[in-house]
Amino acid sequence: MTLNRRHFLAATAAATATASLSAPMLRAQGKPRVVVIGGGAGGATAARYIAKDSQGAIDVTLVEPSRTYFTCFFSNLYMAGFTGLEDIAHTYGGLAVGGVNVVHDWATGVDRDTRMVTLASGAVLPYDRLILSPGIDFVEGAVPGWSVAAQNAMPHAYKAGSQTQLLKAQIAAMPEGGTFAMIAPPNPYRCPPGPYERVSMVAHVLSQSNPTAKILIVDPKENFSKQGLFEEGWEHHYPGMISRIGPDFGGDVVEVRPDSMEIVIDGEVEKVDVANVIPAQKAGRIAELAGITNDAGWAPVIPATMQSRMDENIHVLGDASQQGDMPKSGFSANSQAKVAAMAVRGALTGSKVFPARFSNTCWSLIATDDGVKVGASYQATDEKIAKVDGFISQTGEDANLRKATYEESLGWYAGITADMFG
Template sequence: MTGWTRRELGIGAAALGSALGPARARARPRVVVIGGGIGGATAAKYLAAGDALDVTLVEPKPRYATCVFSNLYLAGLWSLESLTHGYGTLARRYGVAVVEDAAAAIDPGIRRVRLTGGASLTYDRLVVAPGIAFRFGEIDGYDEAATESMPHAWSAGAQTRLLRARLEAMEDGGVLVIVAPPEPSRCPPGPYERASLAAYYFKQFKPRSKIIILDAKDSFYQQEVFREGWDRHYPGMIEWLPARSTGGVTAVDVPAGLVRTAQGTVRADIANVIPRQTAGALAHAAGLVDAGGWCPVDPETFESRLRPGIHVVGDAARAGDMPKSAFCANAQAKACACAILTALTGARPSRPHLLGTFYTFLAGNDAMGDAAVFTPADGTIRLSGAFLTGTGEQSETRRRNARAAVGWYDAFTRDVFG
């Protein structure tokens, strides 16, 4: 950000307000952002950057661990600390008021958010980035308590540490079972990257081990590239079983370490069960969710189609062809911030640029580098262009992708968290 900071302008602004009197000294429009993940943090930063709005970010945790690259942590290649970020720069450099609390309820009628600590925040516009929740109970025996024995690790932090500890403790020759969820879900290539990087770890330290993927789907993103990579790096170690061959996972027996499908039972030394997902609980409570479990939004402003004045970004949004990924959440948040600035300050409107860049690892030095362009059209968001990794690429190309991914992550998280 260039020019004078909010602190440097504070005295002059106060004096000008006193001179103009109450009518002209009205406070700047207030925007509250709920959720400090990728979408929420990006929205808060870009809303505050122009110094035209008072922006408050509500997030109960002081630091946020990215799901992006968390599979590298599971493989022992990155630390969890290197994936963890705070909100200090958003507060110091951009003037975002960070409130360490959670939203208990939203009252759209009076434009007020009540916090669990008892305080309330009023707003002119509200941005909600609630992330995902899990539909526990669809797999018999798999409830929230079961995640302590069969971790999903689909929200980075304690669950990721637990799964990593299980991988380290498993004896050579053990079996890791990954239950891949139905779509739509957070990070579509994530379960298959996880299988790849778990195999990378096993190949070095537990080479007799196996990985079985029990999928709720009959195909998955970049399937041929993954299968080619598995044959090259880990022949015979990873077995993928589509829903058509198993009938899907129906139940788990947590004490016995069993995963049951319609066609049989698989014994797991480690079961990584990733259940079906839906929009976060706050979105449901606030009436932002449709019958499909996600939040329908305007494709250009990300304003809720169900609750005017509330915008939804990130994994909870029903955003057409855009996958539920960190980079897409970042792009949505920028478009949303631009739309809010236009509406509240009269800034010149601009058409959103919805871009996605994705790095997906098959091994420590083998990564896909995919990119996509999305365009609002016909009331939704369409994929309008893409560059995808293909089969048969040279090893050096994949090594370059793996090196580039490190710089990409650094630049990306700096863009989000300042």
Template sequence: MTLNRRTFIGTGAAFAATLSAPMVMGQARSRVVVVGGGAGGATAARYIAMDSDGAIDVTLIEPSRTYYTCWFSNLYLGGVRTFDSLGHTYGGLAANGINVVHDYASGVDRDAKTVTLAGGGTIPYDRLILSPGIDFKEGSVPGWDVTAQNAMPHAYKGGSQTQLLKAQLEAMPEGGRFIMVAPPNPYRCPPGPYERVSMVANYFKENNPTAKILIVDPKEKFSKQALFEEGWQKHYSGMIQRIGPDFGGANVSVNPAEMTVDVDGVVEKGDVVNVIPAQMAGKIVHSAGLNDGDWAPVNAEDLSSKMDENIHILGDSAAQGDMPKSGFSANSQAKACAMAVRAALTDSRAFPPKFSNTCWSLIHAGEQPDGVKVGANYEATEEKIASTGGFVSQTGEDATTRVDTYRESLAWYDAITSDMFG
């Protein structure tokens, strides 16, 4: 099925039609608190509140007043999109009865069933949904921590970091060098670092054609590797070099003051250095004691925490099985979670969840954009969310197919942001 705005959002319309449950007069409203206003949290809040006739009081806690998507931020780096086109506000959710609180959730009291706000006060819940995204593992790249992010930006959370990296690329001297330190598995958006390399190369080809790119990578292989390498050779021959673990890519440290990267004892100088550290579930998951190691284990059927049945964890933070950490995945999980939460609180019916994901990547822009994709469908089992079959673009595809794939990604962007924010 070709994806467009109508078919994507149509799955949500069917969800709302099957789950609408009238409020019982005189009955106290159940309270759902959602932490995190991204693809998982905003979607869950909207779908729980949708057509509930006031049966559930929904509060969304999100510190940012404008949400900038991580997906498509690489296209901004490549000169394909504006920064403003990535920004979305929460007025539509508020207009639909969701209490939007712009503050940080600093803690969870699981016994009292309350969320503490950094600005003071607490918010009680009957069900809590955590979708805080990622945080970075301290010490995963020796020499780098968040205090160095202005010198060596990660740009792996949407917003000001993306603007900073773009400004650094624009200021890079002619014939300069861009170095990326790629993250180890698992991490947010598996093809993301390599689409970034593609879009940086796209920018250089037009504005700094003698510039060079070095990828320092701890992984033996990466998502869509054959497709990216084919595209790099076709569009950016001689510009991009990758050092994998066989040649020291797993033994890396950085010096932000000197703008150098030490690769297994060999010091590489960069004009712009993008460090994407190892990742873990958002800190609030850890402080609430819902993690097992770096991530939060959840039940596949409803994304409920295996440590607390009254808390659900979505998206990047969840250890749920086979789904990658992506915006599409978080949105898909949020709908299943919302269905389960509404069923539990309103005695409405919950159907067996189905999950899906697609990740699009733009390798080259211009008159004939070179777009590729990978994706799969999933179902809940007793052990995990399990893949039931996938697909991926093929090397050697004709230009028309690649252009159509890119156009499909544009339709998806419009569809998911509408699905999140109304």
């Protein structure tokens, strides 16, 4: 369905109070309405599945500011030249063909009492169920000296797109023997192995173009995901290039100076050439504006349905949700989206609802044809989504197995993006 086919109705009496004449209500006649905010792994999947499985019985509108969406997963591979930027770019034509109204705009507010979403354009979208899948935002002041205003000098590259391109260009422009520094985030954050896959990919680039360069990880965490696998791989592929300062040596006391390209680790000043600052994270801003986040900045949900614990008409997916044991990943968001889609259809059309099932696998690339993975299955308990079973690649694995794991990750990428975008 395209914009010109959407029904524009005059504001109803009940809605006149909130909708001005310049802000027409977007509303389908009689059908239950679902609004989805955020067109990533959670939101796109949920919108597509609700539209597909309800066969027109539910009016689905997806609100996503970007016309072209770059997946965060595989953006590290782009930085190392294993994939092109166009390969991780996706548009929403497939969703529109699948019956989703796609609106490219910012959601600026949620009125939970009248069940209305306000857009930056001034338009108002009424909903029966709202699905929030806004991803992450950064905690202000988490890394002293850094703010979003400094993201060109010291990119985060933790939302894919122009930031990823910028960081890639800065790595290419590093002087011979220069230093790449990463300020790693504290838990919990998007994609637990992501920062360390990124270090691997930066090392891959530098080992070819600038082999005397150094990589410094400043990390507030004692341990990180796939640590044994990454450290084995770094030792093998990039000996002597990567060092990591953990909290024992002040990795949790860091300040940055974007103007002079300095980082200060527990009082010690280091001059660096590239600084990739990945700050502490919280739910995307619209979740906070909707008033469904907790003191930690995340949106707690009921595991069986992904409904907000603060509003049963809102479901929260992916990174923004606080659900229990699932890592914040695209795979997790996609898995949660299908559970929420089923719950929403059940609530709005009375379709059959089956017990929630969740799973996740995270693949990471350490070097050419050296892929590793970690995965688990989960189930909903009253308290949280709880891990029940899992697996992880082993150190010392055969090169053929690592190559097969990498190739499997390419297959997964094709699979999940088809599942998200149609």
